[in-house]
Amino acid sequence: MSDLTHPAQSLLDDLSGFRVEVDAARERADIVLDRAPLNVITMPQRDQLRLVFEALDADPRVRVIVLRSTGEHFSSGGDIKGFMEATPEKVSALAWNVAAPFRCSKPVIAANRGYCFGVGFEISLACDFRIVTDTTLYALPEQKLGQIPGSGGSARLQKMVGVGRTKDIVMRSRRIPGPQAYDWGIAVDCVADADLEKATDALVEELRAFSPLAQRTAKKLLNDTEDAPLSIAIELEGHCYSRLRSSDDFREGVEAFHGKRKPAFKGS
Structure with a gap:
């Protein structure tokens, strides 16, 4: 009998700031950010989100994964205090955790309303599809803290919209409204805020119909x-x-x- 242990074994016992809902009948799993009102993403939560994506990727009940939130804002970003307390080794792994939707073999949809800043934007960029509303604001505001995006945000954004627009967003900490994000190709759809759930449901059902x-x-x-x-x-x-x-x-x-x-x- 092996006596091996792993730090991840207890990480999923008590999810921090989010919950997971699996609807086997609809072959769907929802990862729901649930730390209202701003759904700030803490350092431990990043580890947990990665593990949840990996677990859902291996779950035969799930065909499509949705990343969404409660309340009027998707996420205002990360826990600033947590960055100051984290070790350099921990900080260097931030992009690996946030890239979990990208590595997941199944389609991942980000449903974004309200603030979608910092790591909230970065993890959405790591998803396959982003749906925005007329309330959505995308931003990478790290320059205001004397920092740069550290979880892949500027790199992924540059691939999508080019270096000029990415400099405009990153170096000026500009907020990009949902309709503009749709025009730039960051999002696949822009709907009225009240229609976000309906649009997300429709995309899930569309993706389920394929092999x-x-x-x-x-x-x-x-x-x-x-x-x-x-x-x-x-x-x-x-x-x-x-x-x-x-x-x-x-x-x-x-x-x-x-x-x-x-x-x-x-x-x-």
């Missing part, structure tokens, strides 16, 4: 080839396409297409 295997393959391919030369990206795309040709889901998709019926994908 889980094809979705995982597409996400990993796009993540892995983001920095690759075009020739390498096309080569890897071809390999992934070839592997999916022999899948049960592809066969089912072709048969459903010719049979003019909805496919029943199983993820194999």
Whole structure:
């Protein structure tokens, strides 16, 4: 019998500032930031969020993950005092924890309303889809503290909107309203605040209709080839396409297409 222990074993016993809801019938899991009114994200919470994403990634009941919040604000950012108390080693791992939605093989949706600042913005940028409302404000305000974003925010944003717009946001601590974020391609949809839940539900159901295997393959391919030369990206795309040709889901998709019926994908 092994006597090995791991620091993570007790981290999930008492979730700090958020809760997890799994709806097996809808193949959906919600990670809900729940520290009203501003949903400040603490240092221990970052470790817990990473572990929860990893646990949900391995949960066969879950097809789609939603990251959302209670109240009128998604998150005003991180716990400033916690940064001052953390060791350099702890701080250097911040981006790894916040990248958990990116590493997750399943589709992850961020539903953002109100303030979405600092790490709240950074973890949303690590998700696959962002839905904003007319109340949403995105910002990386670290310059006001004599700092820079430390959890991947400026790097991910630069990939999405270019270096000029990223400098404008980061170096001026500018707040970007939801409609502007949608225009810039940061968000996939911008809706009235009262419609955020409805829009999120609709996207979940849309994603559930596709093959889980094809979705995982597409996400990993796009993540892995983001920095690759075009020739390498096309080569890897071809390999992934070839592997999916022999899948049960592809066969089912072709048969459903010719049979003019909805496919029943199983993820194999």
